[in-house]
Amino acid sequence: MPSLGSIRRSFAPWSDPDAKPYISFRNVTKRFGDFTAVDNLSLDVYEREFFSLLGPSGCGKTTLLRMLAGFEEPTEGELYLDGQPLKGVPPHKRPVNMMFQSYALFPHMSVADNIAFGLKQDGMEKSARDERVAQMLKLVKLEEFAKRKPHQLSGGQRQRVALARAVAKRPKLLILDEPLGALDKKLREETQFELMDLQQELGLTFMIVTHDQEEAMTMSDRIAVMDKGIIAQTGTPAEIYEAPNSRYVADFIGSVNVLEGQVVASDDGHVTIEGRDGRFTGAVRGQGPAQGKTVWFAIRPEKMRVSREKPTDTENAVQGEVWDVAYLGDMTIINVRLDSGSVVQAAMINHSRLVDDPIGYEERIWLSFSADAGVVLDR
Amino acid sequence: MLRAVTNRLVILIPYFWLLFFFLLPFLIVLRIALSDLEYGQPPYAPQFSFSDGWEVISEKLSRLDFENFAFLAGDKLYINSYLSSLYIAFVSTILTLLIGFPLAYGMARAPENLRPILLMMVILPFWTSFLIRVYAWIGILKREGLLNQFLLWLGVIDAPLEILSTNKAVFIGIVYSYLPFMVLPIYSTLEKMDESLVEAARDLGCTRIAAFWKVTARLAVPGVLAGCLLVFIPAVGEFVIPDLLGGSGTLMIGKTLWIEFFNNSDWTVASAIAMILLIVLVVPIVWFQNAQARATEAGR
Known part of the structure; x- marks a missing residue:
């Protein structure tokens, strides 16, 4: 069977049954009064992994990080770091450092003093400390700003200081709460790659919280998509994107068209569904869902083929009217209103600069896709 | 134009x-x-x-x-009045800080919806006349007053305490009257402070106590300085509190000035006392202005 997307590097301890998890959440529940922020959650993260917790605000991802840093204790369940239980260990005794969303730079200290703060707490002697601070400043390219106060820096520079301060103590694990949230788009994209390089260079385990799916996709080895205190799905970016396990995950990552229908035929490897938008056949792993069951066929816009003529090579084809055309430069997004009334989206890569006869508004076109272009979801 | x-x-x-x-x-x-x-x-x-x-x-x-100034310098009474005033104001300021800081800290860390109520409770006494509030303390502190009755009833003491007409009563009066001036500026600096700064300090290896001193207390310095000055300066020249609660042994420059002006009708010496008092107070004000400017620069 062909594999899903591309795997960035041959680093996959999660698929090795003998690998020892570095961070382990075991049936962790955290309640604040009546509100359950984290609900019976179990999760393993491996050494040197770049792991992202992705979800909308209030899904419990930040609570998870704060439990790891020691600012919150789980109401139930156990937390292990490198095999050691973390219960009752105060924040200052954990080999974990955190980069705060607000950066939390000490306003009364210079950049160098901010970075040296944690080293001073450890009682590192001055010469070694100065050397480490210089090293960190070099790492984040802020050598000339050592004497500045945080309020004299730009947002991007502050973010680097916060990062340098968090890694200065050489923690085994760095946790980052929305590290790029306060930066503008351009800077954010640059910084994503810098964070990845830094993680590789220092050989740290990164655990990051974000609500930005693009950010999570770009940087992570694995992503956990969270929903109301539980993990909806854990997987590599490609797994999450190409093989979501639910409509929630499919919808949270990227754009997706969801076509609802009832199973009319099901055999080993294929399932045929029929709904108001038409009749489609989708590929499934193993035995398909039972007949009569309501399922959803989720397909990404870029996996839709657009044509004026009815395609002959697939049965999965629907006709509709072009409703909106958005030219984005690298691609063109077309919203098509099907005869059933549903609106689906298709994305076309603009291979050539000049097109003789581009698809225009109100034109009737065909959308088609192969059986394995989308996934059949039962929830 | x-x-x-x-x-x-x-x-x-x-x-x-x-x-x-x-x-x-x-x-x-x-x-x-x-x-x-x-x-x-x-x-x-x-x-x-x-x-x-x-x-x-x-x-x-x-x-x-400068005859009147020379007269002030020559009479121990005046010098002692100044020194005693500074001493009483200093001790009262420290006491007010010791009570006011935890109060302000508690208020700033209270749930957000509770804070306006707490703030109101600090400001509420201002709605009654200062004079009446100080006068009320006589009823509390006197020999057969509420405090003594209560302590006797509890059995903590066997004989009533002599508080009224001593410096103790003056300290109590000043601390009570000026507490809001200490609490409000400290509260406003603490309330603005980002809670995650303390967490960052703890994350980087500080115990709770160390994080408090290195971050919370350090960043509250401008508020503490403002509060101390707002208490210290009026306390030095305080007249009503030592007059009502203090005894004949309580020497404060405000009282001395009053006596010169109204009892002795000596306007010239009273004015000279006021001039010296002004000069004495300008020193901490100027010092405060400098400290404030430095702290603002550092804490921005």
């Missing part, structure tokens, strides 16, 4: 204010302080009149001297 003129006028308003309501009264008091005591109305000489010729005025001006 017209705009430029009006802009200038607007800037001049505060200057005129300072001129008429601070500088002129100051000069009048200074001039009385430099005059001689004389029995009459008003009780000092020389008197100036605009109808006098220049010769007469310059002759009268030459009669102004």
Whole structure:
């Protein structure tokens, strides 16, 4: 069977049954009064992994990080770091450092003093400390700003200081709460790659919280998509994107068209569904869902083929009217209103600069896709 | 053009204010302080009149001297009054800080919806006359007052405590009266502080206590300085509290000034006392301004 997307590097301890998890959440529940922020959650993260917790605000991802840093204790369940239980260990005794969303730079200290703060707490002697601070400043390219106060820096520079301060103590694990949230788009994209390089260079385990799916996709080895205190799905970016396990995950990552229908035929490897938008056949792993069951066929816009003529090579084809055309430069997004009334989206890569006869508004076109272009979801 | 003129006028308003309501009264008091005591109305000489010729005025001006200041320096009573006032104000300020800081800290860390109520409770006493509130303390602190009755009932003490008419009562009075002036500025600095700074300090290896001193307390310095000054300066010149709650042994410059002015009708010495008091207080104010500027620069 062909594999899903591309795997960035041959680093996959999660698929090795003998690998020892570095961070382990075991049936962790955290309640604040009546509100359950984290609900019976179990999760393993491996050494040197770049792991992202992705979800909308209030899904419990930040609570998870704060439990790891020691600012919150789980109401139930156990937390292990490198095999050691973390219960009752105060924040200052954990080999974990955190980069705060607000950066939390000490306003009364210079950049160098901010970075040296944690080293001073450890009682590192001055010469070694100065050397480490210089090293960190070099790492984040802020050598000339050592004497500045945080309020004299730009947002991007502050973010680097916060990062340098968090890694200065050489923690085994760095946790980052929305590290790029306060930066503008351009800077954010640059910084994503810098964070990845830094993680590789220092050989740290990164655990990051974000609500930005693009950010999570770009940087992570694995992503956990969270929903109301539980993990909806854990997987590599490609797994999450190409093989979501639910409509929630499919919808949270990227754009997706969801076509609802009832199973009319099901055999080993294929399932045929029929709904108001038409009749489609989708590929499934193993035995398909039972007949009569309501399922959803989720397909990404870029996996839709657009044509004026009815395609002959697939049965999965629907006709509709072009409703909106958005030219984005690298691609063109077309919203098509099907005869059933549903609106689906298709994305076309603009291979050539000049097109003789581009698809225009109100034109009737065909959308088609192969059986394995989308996934059949039962929830 | 017209705009430029009006802009200038607007800037001049505060200057005129300072001129008429601070500088002129100051000069009048200074001039009385430099005059001689004389029995009459008003009780000092020389008197100036605009109808006098220049010769007469310059002759009268030459009669102004520092005699009253020399008199103050020569009499132990005045020096002791100043020192005792500074001592009482200093101790009261420290006590107010010790009580006010935890109070402000608790308020700033209270749930957000509770804070306006707590703030209201700190400000509420201002709605009653200061004089009446201080007077009420007599009823609490006197020999057969509420406090003694309560402590006797509890069995903590066998005989009533002598608090009223001692310096203890003055300390209690000052701490009580000026507590809001300490709490409010500290509260406002603590409330603005980002809670994650403390967490960052703990994350980087500080215990709770160390994080408090290195971050919370350090960043509260501007508020603490402002609070201390707002308590210390009026406390030095306080008259009502030592007069009502203090005893004959309580020496404070405000009381001494009152006695000179109203009991002895010696305006000239009273003015000289006021002048020296002003100079004594300018020193901490200037120091505070500098400290404040530095702290603002550091804490921005």
